[in-house]
Amino acid sequence: MNADPQAKVGQPVLKVDDLRTHIFLKRGTVQAVDGVSFHVNAGETLGLVGESGSGKSMTSLSILRLIPKPGARTVSGRIEIDGINVLDLDEDTMVRDVRGKLVSMISQDPMTSLNPVFSIGDQVGAAFRFHDLVRGRSAIRDAVVNVLQRVRIPSPERRLDDFPHQYSGGMRQRVVAAMAIACSPKLMIADEPTSNLDVTIQVQIIRLLREIQKETGVGLIFITHDMGVAANICDRVAVMYAGRIxxxxxxxxxxxxxxHPYTQGLLDSIPHLGRRRERLYSIPGNPPDMQNPPSGCRFAARCPHVMDRCRSEYPPEATVAPGHMAACWLVGKNE
Amino acid sequence: MLNYLIKRILQGVISIVGASAIIFAISRLDDPTLLLLPIDATPEMVENLRQRLGLDLPIVQQYLIFLGNALQGDFGNSYRWEQPALALILDRLPATLELAFAGLVFALALAIPFGVLSAVYRDSWFDNFAKLFAMLGQAMPNFWVGLLLILFVSVNLGWLPAFGREGFDSLIMPAIALGWYPVAAMTRMLRSTMLDVLDSDHVRMARAIGVPNRVVVWKYALRNAAVPLVTMLGIYFANMLSGAFVVEVIFAWPGMGRMVVEAMFARDFPLLQVGVLFSAILFVVVNLLVDLSYGVLDPRIRHD
Structure with missing residues (x-):
């Protein structure tokens, strides 16, 4: 478990293949995640970028098998974490051996991600207690102090019995990170962990996540709608639009x-310091209705380079360069 | 904490004195002497009795005398029973406490599993059943539930006694009749708060680090839903203590509520005053306990 993390860098810890998660409503079916494939290597950070509703959170909840029930269901695909297809596992195994141990999550909002009525020590300790890694009250206490030290919480032994409302926002996010890394998972999903924090604290949290990654070699999926943050922390970036990468x-x-024209649009929407522009660019139009997605490229209606073919056929994943893929007819023109 | 407690107790005392003033004033709207005397009583006899009971004095003076005596523990004699009113009420108090407590236990024993499970299994057959049950509960007045129970369980089946207070058997049906409505109300409220909590980020976070479902539901989420539940529980418990008289009458339960209602019909002022005063005290005490429990349940509301 605590083998040299460097040894595994480069090995994929997560392989997602043709994942489809749909939400079944009375009115129809929303194809929230519709054929998503990617991988994450050990020690690597993959940014999952897209606007709200693009399916990035649904993808991460599918990996954890925590999609909201009833209603949503993963209908097909493969999700291999450390070589195990978690879609084959039953719920008991997911709880006992997967969540927390193989994969964990740092959730969106530090202000709401901790249970207000239980002490910090109790909540962080849960990670150890329910995986039977540490037994006995004082041993769990020591383990909690240790993991809180790793996320740089000052004098944790004195703050163990405090409640979340006695912690600041940045400190709470560190506690959430401590819960996530407690059982040394191979993969961590950070769902917009910095979007509700002050910029200075954002930087601290990003720095902390990087340090944790360097120490443990954990693979990280960093979900964000902010291209600037993605540029800062990620090794690779996957851009999601309307349920697909x-x-x-x-x-x-x-x-x-x-x-891809959508990626170009996103990059043009970033405000640049010192660059004079009349108005900030935004991509015209809205994402398509995911109950009846268009049969062709889902970005066609908003694309400045749209061609007839785009409206009828979904473009295949075309390789631009080794390791660089885009699903656009413009890229595959020569085929 | 101590300051808060003292403040709350003072507030409670003011409420209780206020309640006593109101009930004192209202009960003086009618003259009891004619009810207490034979039908052929002479005007002299009436006047005599009024003087003896102090009813000829101005009402403010009557009230001050009442307060002064009450502070010394003297609430006067019941007109009807010709015994100290306080002793009569204290004699009935345990029966009322017992019934209200049993009603509360019954209500919680059903409402907690119903509310939690219908939130966990939302839109399932169990949820629909609980919804129907709650709707029936809220639509049925407790006297009717009581009468149905007597009819089916006592008369037709002969399983439980229909009236009286003799042992545990006789407590079951009054407790069910009394707890029926609160079960419904608390089930519905607990369901909706649990739905909110189960959908929250911290519950998802707990699941994401591998906390088992039963712990998430019964410990993490339920504890968050406890504050509104305890608030509601306090209101219903206070109502059961002071408003159980309908159930007490139906099941001939020798409780305080029934005695107070009888005192009202007999214009038995001293007894009525003590009875209402005790209801007010119980109400204030229960509310204080509920407020103090918030601090235990939710660290954010701790009183420093």
């Missing part, structure tokens, strides 16, 4: 050579 590649490639 439209472009994926190294962070430099995505920023220097965006090949």
């Amino acid at each position: 439209v472009e994926i590649g190294d962070v430099e490639t995505i920023f220097d050579n965006p090949s």
